[in-house]
Amino acid sequence: MSDSYDEFDDTTLRERIEANPRPALLWALGVLVLLALEIGRVAAGIIRVGESARFALGGIMSIPATIEESVAGTLGAGAGTIAFLLMALVLLVIAAIVVKWLFVPVSLVKRLDIDRGVGTNDVLERALITAVLGVFALLIVATPLGSAVEALIDGVTRGLEAVNSIQPITSRETIPNEGYRTGDGGWEGTFLGLSPAWAWALRVAVVYTYAIVWLVWLWKGYEIFREHYREADWTPRDDSINRLRNHYWGLFGFVVVFLFIVMALWAQPLSPVTAEANLYSPYEHEFQYYDDGSLETITHGTANVQTRSQGGDSNVGLMSYDQYDRFAPFGTNQDGKDMFTFLAYGARVSLVVGVLATGLMAGIATALALMTAYYKGLLDLVTVVVSDSVISMPRFLIVLLLSVLFMQANHPIAAIYDGGILLALIFAGTGWPGLWRAVRGPSLQVAEQEWVDAARSYGQTPAATMRKHMSPYIAGYMLVYASLTLGGVIIGVAALSFLGFGINPPTPEWGRAVDEGRPYVSTASWHIATLPGILVVLVVTGFNALGDGIRDAIDPESETSEGDAGAAATGGGG
Amino acid sequence: MSQESTRSEPAVSNDVDVDANATKDEDEDVMVQVRDLRTYYEGGGLFGGTPVKAVDGVSFDIKRGETLGLVGESGCGKTTLGRTLVQLESATGGEILFDGADATELSGAELEEWRRNAQIVFQDPDSSLNDRMTVGEIVREPLDVHDWKTPRERRQRVRELLDTVGLQREHYYRYPHQFSGGQRQRIGIARTLTLEPEFIVLDEPVSALDVSVQAEVINLLEDLQDEFGLTYLFIAHDLSVVRHICDRVAVMYLGHIMELGPTEELFTDPANPYTHSLLSAIPEPDPTVEKERITLHGTPPNPRHPPDGCPFSTRCPARIRPDQYEHLDNELWTRINTLREVLRERERADRTVTDRIREMLGKDPRFGTVGEIFDELFGDQQVPEDVETVLDQVADHVRKNDEATALEILFEAFGSVCESEPPAYYTVSDSGRQSFCHRHDEGYRAPDRVLDERHRQQ
Numbered sequence A: 001m002s003d004s005y006d007e008f009d010d011t012t013l014r015e016r017i018e019a020n021p022r023p024a025l026l027w028a029l030g031v032l033v034l035l036a037l038e039i040g041r042v043a044a045g046i047i048r049v050g051e052s053a054r055f056a057l058g059g060i061m062s063i064p065a066t067i068e069e070s071v072a073g074t075l076g077a078g079a080g081t082i083a084f085l086l087m088a089l090v091l092l093v094i095a096a097i098v099v100k101w102l103f104v105p106v107s108l109v110k111r112l113d114i115d116r117g118v119g120t121n122d123v124l125e126r127a128l129i130t131a132v133l134g135v136f137a138l139l140i141v142a143t144p145l146g147s148a149v150e151a152l153i154d155g156v157t158r159g160l161e162a163v164n165s166i167q168p169i170t171s172r173e174t175i176p177n178e179g180y181r182t183g184d185g186g187w188e189g190t191f192l193g194l195s196p197a198w199a200w201a202l203r204v205a206v207v208y209t210y211a212i213v214w215l216v217w218l219w220k221g222y223e224i225f226r227e228h229y230r231e232a233d234w235t236p237r238d239d240s241i242n243r244l245r246n247h248y249w250g251l252f253g254f255v256v257v258f259l260f261i262v263m264a265l266w267a268q269p270l271s272p273v274t275a276e277a278n279l280y281s282p283y284e285h286e287f288q289y290y291d292d293g294s295l296e297t298i299t300h301g302t303a304n305v306q307t308r309s310q311g312g313d314s315n316v317g318l319m320s321y322d323q324y325d326r327f328a329p330f331g332t333n334q335d336g337k338d339m340f341t342f343l344a345y346g347a348r349v350s351l352v353v354g355v356l357a358t359g360l361m362a363g364i365a366t367a368l369a370l371m372t373a374y375y376k377g378l379l380d381l382v383t384v385v386v387s388d389s390v391i392s393m394p395r396f397l398i399v400l401l402l403s404v405l406f407m408q409a410n411h412p413i414a415a416i417y418d419g420g421i422l423l424a425l426i427f428a429g430t431g432w433p434g435l436w437r438a439v440r441g442p443s444l445q446v447a448e449q450e451w452v453d454a455a456r457s458y459g460q461t462p463a464a465t466m467r468k469h470m471s472p473y474i475a476g477y478m479l480v481y482a483s484l485t486l487g488g489v490i491i492g493v494a495a496l497s498f499l500g501f502g503i504n505p506p507t508p509e510w511g512r513a514v515d516e517g518r519p520y521v522s523t524a525s526w527h528i529a530t531l532p533g534i535l536v537v538l539v540v541t542g543f544n545a546l547g548d549g550i551r552d553a554i555d556p557e558s559e560t561s562e563g564d565a566g567a568a569a570t571g572g573g574g
Numbered sequence B: 001m002s003q004e005s006t007r008s009e010p011a012v013s014n015d016v017d018v019d020a021n022a023t024k025d026e027d028e029d030v031m032v033q034v035r036d037l038r039t040y041y042e043g044g045g046l047f048g049g050t051p052v053k054a055v056d057g058v059s060f061d062i063k064r065g066e067t068l069g070l071v072g073e074s075g076c077g078k079t080t081l082g083r084t085l086v087q088l089e090s091a092t093g094g095e096i097l098f099d100g101a102d103a104t105e106l107s108g109a110e111l112e113e114w115r116r117n118a119q120i121v122f123q124d125p126d127s128s129l130n131d132r133m134t135v136g137e138i139v140r141e142p143l144d145v146h147d148w149k150t151p152r153e154r155r156q157r158v159r160e161l162l163d164t165v166g167l168q169r170e171h172y173y174r175y176p177h178q179f180s181g182g183q184r185q186r187i188g189i190a191r192t193l194t195l196e197p198e199f200i201v202l203d204e205p206v207s208a209l210d211v212s213v214q215a216e217v218i219n220l221l222e223d224l225q226d227e228f229g230l231t232y233l234f235i236a237h238d239l240s241v242v243r244h245i246c247d248r249v250a251v252m253y254l255g256h257i258m259e260l261g262p263t264e265e266l267f268t269d270p271a272n273p274y275t276h277s278l279l280s281a282i283p284e285p286d287p288t289v290e291k292e293r294i295t296l297h298g299t300p301p302n303p304r305h306p307p308d309g310c311p312f313s314t315r316c317p318a319r320i321r322p323d324q325y326e327h328l329d330n331e332l333w334t335r336i337n338t339l340r341e342v343l344r345e346r347e348r349a350d351r352t353v354t355d356r357i358r359e360m361l362g363k364d365p366r367f368g369t370v371g372e373i374f375d376e377l378f379g380d381q382q383v384p385e386d387v388e389t390v391l392d393q394v395a396d397h398v399r400k401n402d403e404a405t406a407l408e409i410l411f412e413a414f415g416s417v418c419e420s421e422p423p424a425y426y427t428v429s430d431s432g433r434q435s436f437c438h439r440h441d442e443g444y445r446a447p448d449r450v451l452d453e454r455h456r457q458q
């Protein structure tokens, strides 16, 4: 047996890759090429993330000063300073706990050999990290190191900005579609002199091809990992993935959701005109068109007035050019704005609000489900009472009421994303009890499993037990219910906007388009309301289908009664 | 596998234990002392209610290196007792002294540290292993929790352990799904061994397995005990397995230990009436041996409301009877017993408003009318005159819904010390075997003689 010993000696993933680097390198090369094609967009993304992180950090760091001010105002300067120090300490301790949890897997106390008995070790550990963080914070604030870090960040930002200006392959500058028709019938300013329609179609094709290549490459990466680097020949997840691959209804859902997400992410290059020029500030953006032998310049705003779709003669329908030679694949809306641009950016809004609301909801529901199932007792009771009270209120009415309330009061939250964030919060606040209820059964069941007892018997902490031994069994259900909920939130936002609340103009939103297009449904401009309506139905169906697919993939038992389950799902959905 | 046993630390401690065992220094080397241990489950719901007395005052010692068996019917509290010993349930009262320190007093970090020493193997290997983790992760987790050495050494140790329990090192990256029940139980055993505990509770470790693999797992457990000097509490309802593996056996009924003593002695010459009944249920391998069959009537009482005296008094075939009824027909005696249980049940049950209304209307569907009950019980019996009188009195009171008085009359007539006072533990043999029964007292005839007389004739 000693001979086979080394053979099965353990290696880390890095060592396994070092032993056989070819497949991994090839794959990484592919990723680099894909990234390089979109380098500008990637840089822009990093800058945006960095900026928001900085903004958030700045906000947190101003807390002690704010508290100092208010305390000093009432209790005097000395108390203010103490309050400042206390608050700073509290923040440091919180940061230390997070840092320990995320980045320090080994026990410093034991490594440094300052074991003080089991009770104090945990505290000591946190204190050590707090001290390190504190010293670090002091260094940054009080010494030149701070400005050095500042300079470094500035440098990186500038570098990124430089990269940012490199044209991505999917950008509208690479394949421009806005141009004008010259007297002889040719096109000026478009890609290779193609007609705007073809140039736009080409760009759409490029965007989707790029996204699909990414998808394929990620899958390939998973396969490479599975084949060359994973030590287990088989995992329970393999079966789930195989089941999902043969689940056509689920795959349909996946395709729809994929198309939708790509539309939201690449809304800018997918639109025939930019949202900035056409939707937000149409009177500040000009374009040129050829009129009776002379080149004219006009703002989008002025042109839009002439291209309104309001039924009868005034209509710019599907796949048509308006009189200024702008191509409108989905026609224009009643204000003369480009429908496709409106819908593409609307997808982004729906996705952001939907994902944010569902993410929050799922987070709250999962945490509560784990804790109530583990601790039971009073906590469970309180959660039942709270969630029942939330559920017993008419949800849509509450959402309506709250959103109107915040918007009328001009609360700062209502200003972010034209009310999108507010809506997400409201949906999350009213929606978590439903999700919690949905996973309560499974989580109580998993809490009864003996492996949870086993974990307790060798001293595993409750938090780790919940994370390792309970949450994997809930995650599947959560994914299913979350995808169903996401569809619900999208419909909800659309419905609110349809009623004139929800997302405010000019931020595009599908429901509002349906509302605004309603008077023209029976006229030539039927497309204004119909197209977004179809899109909402399609996307929501897609999320439901994907949820069904995932459920059948993780829960093989449901496969046997697929007929019934399918019927029930459709029945429930209808 | 042999090269495994050369590992130093366990081997050393092993030697010490074997020596201690060999000298049979009985009083000296006590590892676990359980004193008057009680574990109650609070009655469900917000309003408390009567707790379930799963373990109701047990005391015993476990000696270092021995295997103590714990047998009893399901629901007698043996699993709860095992789980309390490893602090998976918290004791309501009493002490569990491990090497002199009380484990029930521990909490927080001290408890976590203590847990290294006392581990448990669960009954159902399907439920005791987390299916989403590889075998390696499962077995390694205790080491991760206690931050044992470096991750690499942890993985090494896990592989060695897999080897020790008869699996292969390569199984590290397999998932529990890929193993049979017996192999899964081996994984569970490997996990309990990771922290080198001294004491392991085996909670029916083979009862969920195929008969063909039970023996293998039992042998593995015995080998491990020898190799690492482990101390076992072996919980089981399969008496033949217990007889095979255990040094001493404790027989449990309704939260109490009825008899405790060396295995062979207890099996060949049981002292307590409950042990008699339990053993008589084992089919005798030799069919020519004439054997008394003692059939127990009814079910164990609700542990929420145990009887006042001896816990076994509601079903005991050797129960002490008043002299004048000593030779009452067994069947009739059983019926009287049943009547008493019915009355106890009626006394406890709250009558709802609807029930009261139904009663006033002369309907009493919940328990049947008093007449029906008596008909059912005594219709086909030859009831002697004196018994008849008592039963009539009882029936009168029951009709008036005064079960308390009815029970009192019943007790006056047929009751004895068995129902009124809990017995004490009597030492019944030279080996120090203990039995929990009034009949070992001077004034009464010993259980086996009574059982012979009452049950041989049938």
Ligand code: SF4
Residues within 6 Å of the ligand: B272, B273, B274, B310, B311, B312, B313, B314, B316, B317, B318, B319, B320, B418, B423, B436, B437, B438, B439
């Ligand atoms: S005390 Fe009485 S009821 Fe209990 S076992 Fe002994 S004889 Fe039976």
